[in-house]
Amino acid sequence: MTREEIYESVKEVLVEALGVDDDEVTPKAIITSDLGAESIDFLDIVFQLEQAFGFKIAQGELFPEGVASDPEYVQDGKVTDRGIADLKAKMPHFDFAPVEADRKIESVAKIFTVDAIVSFCQRKLAAA
């Protein structure tokens, strides 16, 4: 599958899971603030990606989990150097630039872009 084809499939999943219009889904769109995803939608997106692409996604593989409550990763409401380094190594599908620019924990939501999900799927398919 080309990246363009993967993007189209991801777009279909997001349109279905989040009830958004086709044209709202853009590569740079953030799935929470731009597309209105809530916590349960993350699980739904994982389920629908598994069905669309036929691979299994382990818990915490696509979206990071428990970061905010881990003192190694977050101190005084800010992501630590260790946190960034670990997350980068574990989750190469994300672009961490927004977190590097502003270490506040709230910045982490900004990395959940449509592009990141496409990159994740591309890596999974390449590894299969």
Next chain:
Amino acid sequence: MRWLWIDRIISLEPGRRLVAVKNVSAAEDHLHQHFPAEGSERVLPIMPGSLVIEGMAQTAGILVGHAGAFKEKVVLAKVSKAELTADATPGCTLRYTANLTQRTHQGAATEGKVELRGPADDAFTEIGAINLVFSHLDHNGAGEAFPEHNFVFGETFKNLLRNSGIDPDKVEPLPIEA
């Protein structure tokens, strides 16, 4: 009134499919308010679509709960899709078929078919589809703690299972795919 929107489980394939029926009765009080007579319009009792969704949620929720031997607190988290093309009125029977499509430690997804048999019909006709996402409450993303007691699958549900020939206390949990 008991919050039970299915009358009987008619078949169960553990971890795969559960089929249940609901008989719509004129003795159900709420039907007479939905919709009441108004002006020259006569009373028009219709089972609310939201309660049809609840019936499917109970059907699918039992399927998900059974797969985990009723240890998990299975709660409806999302209605992914709900389409209904006909109304259920007193004398009708609704048949809910829920298929388990995914199940993880965090939750499960189901796809469901709704069928209707009218008072004068011999057979069921498909009238809609309801797809749902369930959360396993003790594995919620927020990390919140809930009481140990399983308040989701109480005696009302257990009695329904027993009356349908399923012993809720003798169920082995099915493994979750890694």
